[in-house]
Amino acid sequence: MSEEIKWESQSDMPLMAMSLGRMTVNKTGSWRNLRPVLDKEKCIKCGICWKFCPDVSISIDEEDYPVVNLDFCKGCGICATECPKDAIEMVKEE
Amino acid sequence: MKYTIPEQEIMCSGHKACQGCGATLAMRYALKALGPKTILTLPACCWSVIDGPFPYSAVGVPLFHTAFETAAAVASGIRAGLDMRGDTETNVVAWAGDGGTFDIGIQALSGTVERNDNVIYICYDNEAYMNTGVQRSSATPWGAVTTTTPARHFKQERKKDMIGIMAAHSIPYTASASVAYPEDFIRKLNIAKETPGAKFIHILASCPPGWKTAPELAIKLARLAVQTHVFPLYEIYEGRYYKLSMDPKKKPLIDYIKPQGRFRHLTEEQVAEMDKQVDERYDRLKEQAERSKSWFEAKKEK
Ligand SMILES: Cc1ncc(C[n+]2csc(CCOP(=O)(O)OP(=O)(O)O)c2C)c(N)n1
Ligand code: SF4
Ligand code: SF4
Ligand SMILES: [Mg+2]
Numbered sequence: 001m002s003e004e005i006k007w008e009s010q011s012d013m014p015l016m017a018m019s020l021g022r023m024t025v026n027k028t029g030s031w032r033n034l035r036p037v038l039d040k041e042k043c044i045k046c047g048i049c050w051k052f053c054p055d056v057s058i059s060i061d062e063e064d065y066p067v068v069n070l071d072f073c074k075g076c077g078i079c080a081t082e083c084p085k086d087a088i089e090m091v092k093e094e
Numbered sequence: 095m096k097y098t099i100p101e102q103e104i105m106c107s108g109h110k111a112c113q114g115c116g117a118t119l120a121m122r123y124a125l126k127a128l129g130p131k132t133i134l135t136l137p138a139c140c141w142s143v144i145d146g147p148f149p150y151s152a153v154g155v156p157l158f159h160t161a162f163e164t165a166a167a168v169a170s171g172i173r174a175g176l177d178m179r180g181d182t183e184t185n186v187v188a189w190a191g192d193g194g195t196f197d198i199g200i201q202a203l204s205g206t207v208e209r210n211d212n213v214i215y216i217c218y219d220n221e222a223y224m225n226t227g228v229q230r231s232s233a234t235p236w237g238a239v240t241t242t243t244p245a246r247h248f249k250q251e252r253k254k255d256m257i258g259i260m261a262a263h264s265i266p267y268t269a270s271a272s273v274a275y276p277e278d279f280i281r282k283l284n285i286a287k288e289t290p291g292a293k294f295i296h297i298l299a300s301c302p303p304g305w306k307t308a309p310e311l312a313i314k315l316a317r318l319a320v321q322t323h324v325f326p327l328y329e330i331y332e333g334r335y336y337k338l339s340m341d342p343k344k345k346p347l348i349d350y351i352k353p354q355g356r357f358r359h360l361t362e363e364q365v366a367e368m369d370k371q372v373d374e375r376y377d378r379l380k381e382q383a384e385r386s387k388s389w390f391e392a393k394k395e396k
Pocket of ligand 4 (some may be wrong): 220
């Protein structure tokens with residue numbers, strides 16, 4: 001459902017405004033100035049970073065570590081601030 | 095991993111909110127609690143933009159964009175339509191900003207609550223008209239700078255007590271919430287889901303550009319608002335029975351004020367004046383909660 005929607009002609013369009021696809025077409029990772037980097041040594045796998053990400057950009061892997069999806073992470077830094085163990089550092093994007 | 099909030103993600107990535115937007119987290123949590131069988135109505139507000147342009151959407155449930163003043167009325171209409179079709183299960187939720195609730199949508203909201211229509215109204219409060227560039231609303235706190243209340247003429251009026259107005263309608267359930275306490279917010283939405291009739295939830299949602307704050311502080315500030323008693327978390331049942339959701343030991347108000355550009359101009363005396371207002375209101379709430387204690391005890395025994 002995350003593909004871009006294209007119409008050949010006007011008659012292909014729905015008769016009224018409706019949602020046909022999801023905003024995951026919009027890769028917001030390009031907004032980012034700072035990138036979160038996890039230090040696995042410090043991480044206690046509490047999931048607090050996952051809980052507070054406004055961009056749904058953190059998932060939890062099989063070993064319970066958080067993984068950042070850089071396609072969408074906007075680099076707000078909330079995950080780094082909220083981490084109780086300071087396991088996430090925000091580093092400058094090149 | 096042991097999750098403290100539901101794992102399901104209904105809202106998706108790629109939305110158009112600013113970095114660190116509290117309003118977006120509020121929606122993410124709300125949909126986790128409400129589930130996919132939910133219909134939203136949405137007046138003009140930041141969320142009209144956040145959701146994305148046609149033909150895309152970020153919420154993953156049906157969403158109706160409505161005229162500014164009509165979120166509650168449209169929700170009432172959708173509820174009536176669903177009920178006619180025998181669908182009493184789907185949650186109908188009006189989702190509006192503070193401008194669309196405290197000012198512009200208040201008469202439609204009052205009508206919905208007076209008729210006790212079976213809908214949940216959620217106001218995400220970022221304390222100004224953010225989408226149009228930070229104009230003051232009646233939810234903007236005393237002392238704050240907005241583009242219509244510049245530093246030399248900062249906001250002179252106190253924040254409107256919207257939950258009090260809802261209580262005066264004898265609404266079956268109303269509560270405040272904060273994006274810093276998602277477990278509490280989700281618990282309250284579960285109560286709202288189970289309670290027939292009208293429900294009103296007021297959630298404080300930090301806004302980095304509007305509050306002139308660093309995006310990484312969004313959650314910390316929403317938490318400090320509760321810890322400094324600026325934004326108490328409480329519930330009111332049947333419009334009469336008050337319960338504090340938490341009663342934290344008060345942190346100094348300045349901890350909340352200082353990181354925010356919108357309060358930067360305030361003098362020490364003005365912060366003291368604000369502190370007095372905060373204490374006054376908190377004391378009144380505590381009195382109301384004290385008076386309600388016996389009702390909650392009787393309810394527990396039943
Ligand atoms: C009748 C009407 N008046 C004004 C507007 C312009 N307008 C669009 S969004 C908005 C601000 C909404 O503020 P709020 O409800 O607090 O939501 P926020 O943008 O802060 O999320 C305004 C004034 C409009 N769309 N319709
Ligand atoms: S920096 Fe912000 S957007 Fe990126 S993963 Fe952390 S909380 Fe999410
Ligand atoms: S202006 Fe504020 S409320 Fe609006 S999208 Fe940006 S952070 Fe969110
Ligand atoms: Mg607003």
